[in-house]
Amino acid sequence: MYRYDQYDQAMVDARVAEFRDQVSRRLAGRMTDDQFKPLRLKNGLYLQLHAYMLRVAIPYGTLNSRQMRKLAQIARTYDRGYGHFTTRQNIQYNWIRLEDAPDILGDLAKVEMHDIQTSGESIRNISADQFAGAAADEIMDPRPWCELIRQMTSFMPEFSYLPRKFKIAVIASKADRAALRWHDFALRIVRNDAGETGFEVFAGGGMGRTPFIAFRIREFLPTNEIFAYLQAVLRVWNRHARRDNIHKQRMKILVHELGEKEFARQVEAEHAGFLARGANFPQAEYDRIAEFFAPPPFEQGLNDDIDLADPEFAAWAERQVVAHKAPGYAIANISLKPVGGIPGDISAEQMDVVADLAERYSFDELRATHSQNLVLPHVRKADLPAIWRALRDCGLADANLDLATDLIACPGLDYCSLANARSIPVAQKIAARFADAERQARIGELKIKISGCINACGHHHAGNIGILGVDRKGIENYQLLLGGSGDAETSQARIAGPGFDEDGIVDAVEKATELYLRQREDGERFIDTYRRIGMEPFKEAIYG
Amino acid sequence: MVEVLRLRDGPASEAEPVSLDSFLDDSDGGAVRIEAGDDVERLFPVLDRLQLVEIDFPRFRDGRGFSSARMLREAGYRGEVRATGDVLVDLVWFMQRCGFDSFAPDVPLNPAEVEAALARYPHVYQPAADGRVPVWALRHG
Numbered sequence: 001m002y003r004y005d006q007y008d009q010a011m012v013d014a015r016v017a018e019f020r021d022q023v024s025r026r027l028a029g030r031m032t033d034d035q036f037k038p039l040r041l042k043n044g045l046y047l048q049l050h051a052y053m054l055r056v057a058i059p060y061g062t063l064n065s066r067q068m069r070k071l072a073q074i075a076r077t078y079d080r081g082y083g084h085f086t087t088r089q090n091i092q093y094n095w096i097r098l099e100d101a102p103d104i105l106g107d108l109a110k111v112e113m114h115d116i117q118t119s120g121e122s123i124r125n126i127s128a129d130q131f132a133g134a135a136a137d138e139i140m141d142p143r144p145w146c147e148l149i150r151q152m153t154s155f156m157p158e159f160s161y162l163p164r165k166f167k168i169a170v171i172a173s174k175a176d177r178a179a180l181r182w183h184d185f186a187l188r189i190v191r192n193d194a195g196e197t198g199f200e201v202f203a204g205g206g207m208g209r210t211p212f213i214a215f216r217i218r219e220f221l222p223t224n225e226i227f228a229y230l231q232a233v234l235r236v237w238n239r240h241a242r243r244d245n246i247h248k249q250r251m252k253i254l255v256h257e258l259g260e261k262e263f264a265r266q267v268e269a270e271h272a273g274f275l276a277r278g279a280n281f282p283q284a285e286y287d288r289i290a291e292f293f294a295p296p297p298f299e300q301g302l303n304d305d306i307d308l309a310d311p312e313f314a315a316w317a318e319r320q321v322v323a324h325k326a327p328g329y330a331i332a333n334i335s336l337k338p339v340g341g342i343p344g345d346i347s348a349e350q351m352d353v354v355a356d357l358a359e360r361y362s363f364d365e366l367r368a369t370h371s372q373n374l375v376l377p378h379v380r381k382a383d384l385p386a387i388w389r390a391l392r393d394c395g396l397a398d399a400n401l402d403l404a405t406d407l408i409a410c411p412g413l414d415y416c417s418l419a420n421a422r423s424i425p426v427a428q429k430i431a432a433r434f435a436d437a438e439r440q441a442r443i444g445e446l447k448i449k450i451s452g453c454i455n456a457c458g459h460h461h462a463g464n465i466g467i468l469g470v471d472r473k474g475i476e477n478y479q480l481l482l483g484g485s486g487d488a489e490t491s492q493a494r495i496a497g498p499g500f501d502e503d504g505i506v507d508a509v510e511k512a513t514e515l516y517l518r519q520r521e522d523g524e525r526f527i528d529t530y531r532r533i534g535m536e537p538f539k540e541a542i543y544g
Numbered sequence: 545m546v547e548v549l550r551l552r553d554g555p556a557s558e559a560e561p562v563s564l565d566s567f568l569d570d571s572d573g574g575a576v577r578i579e580a581g582d583d584v585e586r587l588f589p590v591l592d593r594l595q596l597v598e599i600d601f602p603r604f605r606d607g608r609g610f611s612s613a614r615m616l617r618e619a620g621y622r623g624e625v626r627a628t629g630d631v632l633v634d635l636v637w638f639m640q641r642c643g644f645d646s647f648a649p650d651v652p653l654n655p656a657e658v659e660a661a662l663a664r665y666p667h668v669y670q671p672a673a674d675g676r677v678p679v680w681a682l683r684h685g
C-alpha cells in the first residue's frame with residue numbers, strides 16, 4: 001500500500017499544527033463556534049448530541065496493522081474503547097473532547113493518517129472497491145488512481161469552499177461493490193478496443209433528500225486527462241450551483257436543473273481549456289504511486305482446497321470467503337454485524353485482533369467496506385481455519401455477509417443531532433428477527449439499509465429494503481422503501497406506502513421477505529424478484 | 545475606510561471599482577467589482593483596460609470567488625485582484641493560490657496572522673494560479 005514520503009508527511013504535520021492553533025483560538029474564545037465550525041468540519045470534527053464526533057479518513061478503505069492498532073489506541077485513550085466504521089469506508093469516534101482533538105490528529109499523523117476533508121463542503125475521502133488488488137474480476141488495481149486523485153484533491157485552492165460535499169468513487173470491474181453511481185463523481189477503469197486504459201465517467205449521483213443516480217458523462221476518458229476533467233467538473237459546479245439553499249447545492253441538483261446534456265457540454269468546454277493550459281501530473285508520478293500497489297509476493301503452488309470438516313467453520317467460510325485472483329488465496333470478510341450489536345462498531349480489543357491477523361496472514365493489509373465490515377484481502381486458504389478461530393474468540397465470526405442481518409444503519413437519534421428517529425434499535429430488532437442462520441441463508445442476499453433522517457447516511461435509497469426514520473408529530477415513524485440497489489444495475493428504492501412504528505416496520509420487513517420467498521423463481525435474489533414482479537404484490541402483502 | 549492588505553508591489557490603484565455591468569457599458573476607470581454570481585468571462589475581452597478587480601465574498605463559505613480569480617489569471621490578467629467581504633485568515637492561502645494579491649475584508653486581517661497562514665503549508669499538491677511547483681513535479685525533479 002501507499003507510504004508517505006517527506007512531502008506527504010510535511011503536509012499532514014502542517015495540518016496538525018494548523019488545527020492545534022485553530023482549536024486553541026476557539027478554546028480561548030477568540031473564535032465563535034460559527035466561525036470555528038467550517039474549520040473543524042474540514043477536519044472531520046462534528047458537534048453531535050452528546051459530544052464531538054471525529055471522523056478519520058481511511059483512503060479508499062485500505063489500512064495496515066500499524067494503523068489499525070493506532071485506531072485501537074485512540075479508541076482506548078480518547079473515546080470509550082470502541083470505534084465505528086462508516087458507509088464511506090472511514091472510522092469515526094463518538095465521544096471526543098475538543099481539547100483532545102489536536103493530539104488525536106498528531107497521533108494519526110505518526111501512522112500516516114489524517115482526517116483532512118472528511119466532512120464539510122469538501123472533496124471527501126475517495127471510495128473504492130474493497131476487494132481492489134484481490135478481486136478475480138478486476139482489470140487492474142484501482143487504488144493507484146485513488147491515491148493520485150487523493151493527492152490532487154487535497155487542499156485544492158479553487159475547490160476548498162464548494163457548494164456542498166463532493167464524493168468520488170473508483171472501481172475497475174464490471175461488478176460494482178462500491179455503489180459507484182451513488183457518488184457525485186465516479187470512475188470505472190475500462191479498456192477500449194485499442195487496449196488503452198481509460199475511465200468511464202459518471203457524474204451527478206448522490207443520496208440525501210433528493211436522490212439521483214449518476215449519469216454517464218463520458219464513455220472513455222484517457223487516464224492522463226483525469227486532472228483536467230475533474231477540475232472542469234468542479235469548476236462548472238462551483239460557479240453555477242445555487243448558494244441560497246443548502247438542500248439544493250449538491251452537484252446532482254445542478255445536473256438535474258441544467259440537464260445532462262448541457263452540463264456535459266459545459267464540462268467538455270472547461271475540460272478543453274484545462275487541457276490546453278497543460279499543467280498535468282507527470283506519468284512518472286503515476287508510476288511511482290503504482291509501485292506501492294504492486295501485488296504482494298503470493299506463494300506459488302498452494303493448494304486450493306479448504307478443509308470444511310468443522311461445520312461451524314464451514315458455515316463461516318461459505319458465507320464470508322470470496323474468490324481471490326491468486327491461486328490458493330482467498331478474500332476473507334469480517335462481519336461487524338453481530339446480532340444485537342451496533343452495525344459497524346468494533347472494540348479496541350477486536351481492532352487489535354484484526355490487526356494481528358492482517359499482519360500475520362494478509363500481507364499486513366486490511367480493508368474497510370462501505371457496508372461497514374472489514375476485509376482481510378489476501379489470505380492463504382490454508383490459514384482460513386486459524387483466522388476463523390481467532391475471529392470467533394473475539395466475537396467477530398458472524399457468517400452473514402450480504403444477508404438480512406448484514407444491515408447498514410446510520411448512527412441515528414442515539415448520536416446524531418440531525419436525526420428524526422433512532423436507527424440502531426431498529427437495526428437490532430430486524431437482526432434479531434432474522435437471526436436464525438438457516439432462515440437468513442434461505443432468504444439469501446438481501447440488503448437492508450436504515451437512515452435516521454432524510455440525509456440518507458444509512459443509504460436507504462440504495463437498499464433492497466430501505467428504512468427511513470421520519471418524525472411524525474413528535475413520534476418516531478419509519479417509512480419502508482423497496483427496490484434500491486448499489487450494484488451494477490443501480491436503482492433507487494421507492495416508498496411502499498404509509499409508515500410504521502418501530503415494531504411495525506420489523507413486521508413489514510418480514511412480510512416483504514415472505515412474499516419474496518413465495519414468489520421467487522430459480523436463483524433469484526430479493527432484488528431480482530422485485531424487479532420482475534414490481535411493487536404491487538409487495539404492497540398487497542404488506543398493507544393488504 | 546476598509547484597510548487593504550496587499551501582497552503585490554507597486555502603488556495601489558486609485559480607481560473606484562464599479563459593477564460589472566457598468567464597467568462593460570462604459571467605463572474609463574480601470575476597476576471593476578465582481579459579485580459572487582457574476583460571470584467573470586465577460587471581462588475577458590477587456591482585460592487590458594483593468595488595473596483592479598475586486599471579488600466579493602458575501603459569506604466566506606461561498607467559494608465562487610476562487611474560480612473567478614483563477615479564471616482571470618488563466619486569461620492572462622496581471623493586475624490586482626482583491627478579495628472583499630467575509631474573508632477570514634483561514635482562506636488567504638487558498639486565495640493567494642488562486643491569484644488574489646490583496647485583501648480588503650469587512651473585518652481587517654492581522655498581518656502577522658496572514659503571514660503565518662501563508663507560510664503554514666510547505667508544499668502544494670497541485671498547480672494553481674501562483675506558479676508554485678506541485679510535489680508531483682518536485683518528486684521527479
Ligand code: SF4
Binds near residue numbers: 419452453454455458
Ligand atoms: S441519516 Fe440523518 S440521522 Fe442518520 S447519521 Fe445521517 S444525518 Fe444523522
